[in-house]
Amino acid sequence: MAGVDQSLVADLPMFAGLAPEQVDQLLQEAQSVRYPKGTNVFQQDGDAHSFFILLHGHLRVFKLTPDGQQVVVRFVSPGEVFGVAMAIGRTTYPATAQAVVDSIALVWPSAAWPRLVATHPGLAVNTLQTVGSRLQDAHTRVVEMSTEQVERRIAHAVLRLVRQSGRKVEAGVEIDFPITRQDIAEMTGATMPTVSRVLSAWESQGLVAGGRQRIVIREPHKLFLLAEGLPD
Amino acid sequence: MAGVDQSLVADLPMFAGLAPEQVDQLLQEAQSVRYPKGTNVFQQDGDAHSFFILLHGHLRVFKLTPDGQQVVVRFVSPGEVFGVAMAIGRTTYPATAQAVVDSIALVWPSAAWPRLVATHPGLAVNTLQTVGSRLQDAHTRVVEMSTEQVERRIAHAVLRLVRQSGRKVEAGVEIDFPITRQDIAEMTGATMPTVSRVLSAWESQGLVAGGRQRIVIREPHKLFLLAEGLPD
DNA sequence: CTGCCTGTTTGCCGTGGCGCAACCAAGTCC
DNA sequence: GGACTTGGTTGCGCCACGGCAAACAGGCAG
Known part of the structure; x- marks a missing residue:
């Protein structure tokens, strides 16, 4: 909807290897949304309707255990992709993302994902790298907690x-x-x-x-x- | 090298959505290799020369800490992809994979990965799902260890x-x-x-x-x- | 300015599970 | 078939942390 300035996002790893026109194309399908401090961008177990890139602010992503304890998965910084549940084959979000300060994110409907990757195969490759490095982080954490x-x-x-x-x-x-x-x-x-x-x-x-x-x-x-x- | 029978692998999630000819094409680039019990398929920090699909046997994947402690990352069962370091943007393996019983795997040179995903975009999408579900597992583990x-x-x-x-x-x-x-x-x-x-x-x-x-x-x-x- | 709320500090006690170590059992190699 | 190796069991003492709770301090609202 809103014309998002290319220059803000063109250099992000998510768009690596894509031509400027392709990036434009993608941006045209995105909305820019404000999330005031304390609000949830999405909620654990909620329908994975969208995926996001954080433009401004910081998010705290956490999981809630059945007995009500919270475990922080990570903090999201500007420029990062998040909420890619659909891409990794889920229909619900595995965690909750909460704005720790007023934040702004680009939002795409998850439904568009299959079409977008079909048109821009580089997206899948880039997302794979992102998810891969998160997997590394998670394993590092497991090792630390174990030893x-x-x-x-x-x-x-x-x-x-x-x-x-x-x-x-x-x-x-x-x-x-x-x-x-x-x-x-x-x-x-x-x-x-x-x-x-x-x-x-x-x-x-x-x-x-x-x-x-x-x-x-x-x-x-x-x-x-x-x-x-x-x-x- | 060796002609690998399609029927063994055609149904694997890795090849979901690919036409039989495409699978054939991929298989022709793979070698089938035996790993006797106790041997390492690849080693932590070693050059990520190949990626694999396990055909038979079981592997134990573990990380070694600087002070010599081992942490088991997972066990690999037949049909699973492993060693996809290159796909997630690494040049070395982040862990060691060791055969716990005599095992057989299909082996592709990592160098072929970029070309393969370019030709078969479905590969990246399928790998993304695989890596994604491993990320989930890792997070589950973190939550368990925390709580x-x-x-x-x-x-x-x-x-x-x-x-x-x-x-x-x-x-x-x-x-x-x-x-x-x-x-x-x-x-x-x-x-x-x-x-x-x-x-x-x-x-x-x-x-x-x-x-x-x-x-x-x-x-x-x-x-x-x-x-x-x-x-x- | 004065509460109130949320986050932080600090003390005390209890205990889960680790470290260490000795002992035991099941394969396996020659 | 005996010796060795590798994996499993069990006992004991200790201590790092968690649980709980009380007291404290910024910061925001009215």
Whole structure:
């Protein structure tokens, strides 16, 4: 509907190898939608009606267990594709995506997916790479949860957040969206009090600086060594 | 090289939606290779020279951590695609695949992948589904490791093995390849002694029956209830 | 300015499951 | 058929974490 500016998205990995006209074609079928902070873009087990590219903001994707516990699957940053349930053969979303700040996304109807990939085979190839790298991440996480204890898991989680959404500030690198200790707990399979204790310990060593829904990493390299289990 | 019989593989999900001639074409580029029990089909961090479809046997895919611990990623059953590192944009294998029994696989050179998907776009779509369902599995595993304690995790792991490779026998369902308690431990993030204790307890309740490298599930439904954390 | 709400800190206690280790059993190799 | 190897069992002590709960602090609304 709305004419979306090519220049915003042409360079995204999703469109790698496609001609500008092809990208235009695809964009013409998309809508740009606003999601205010706190709202859900889609819901676990809900009909997988659409797939998305995040233009602006940040999303928290989580799974809810039968007994009501949440597990954070990942955070979505601008430029990333998400909600590709249909492409991987599902009819419902496997998780919930929630805006942690006001966000904007491009939205395509899932129904269009088969036609789009038929017309632009590169889409399937690019999506395969995306899903593949998420598979890697998930496996990395499984390995970490199997072999590392809490402190190192938390260190790895924080470093991953830095890599993905780190913003340089005077004091170091800051994670550039609001994130709670509870979130970190749900990413690492720890409990909130435990995360709080670990971060407090790091803070007193000058490794990080805290704040309400804020984490600033002052010594990324030291944190890295800690994550790898190396001395000092 | 060797003419592989269509009928063996034509119905695999990997080839869904392809015409028989196309499948023939693909098969002509593949070689059929034997992997004796205990040998590695490919090795973690090794050059991703090939991708595969397992025709016969069973593989154990695992990751090795820097400090030498193994984590089992999955077991491969006949008919499954594996080693698709190249397709997901890697140049090396992220894990090691090892034959747990004498096995046979179809082997394609990775270098052929780009050409094959260009000629048969359905391949990318089908692979996307495969990788997608593995991503789901991995996420399920993360959720389990985050929220469940060992006994339930082991129950889930065993049930997954049953679903994937269960063979009906008089006493119940048997996992139809040799699997050790150590393997189960490496699938669930537990230690071998703990797995042994849990299985012994189940055995004394008549839930399962053991044996060297053997597990027979006598009461799948009761095990399921246990896995879900339901009483009795 | 004053509550209220949400997120954070901290303390204390209980325990699940790990580490270690000794012992045992079933194949298998010569 | 005996020795060796590989996998399984079981006991014991310990400690990292979770559970719970109370107290605390930013930040927003009225």
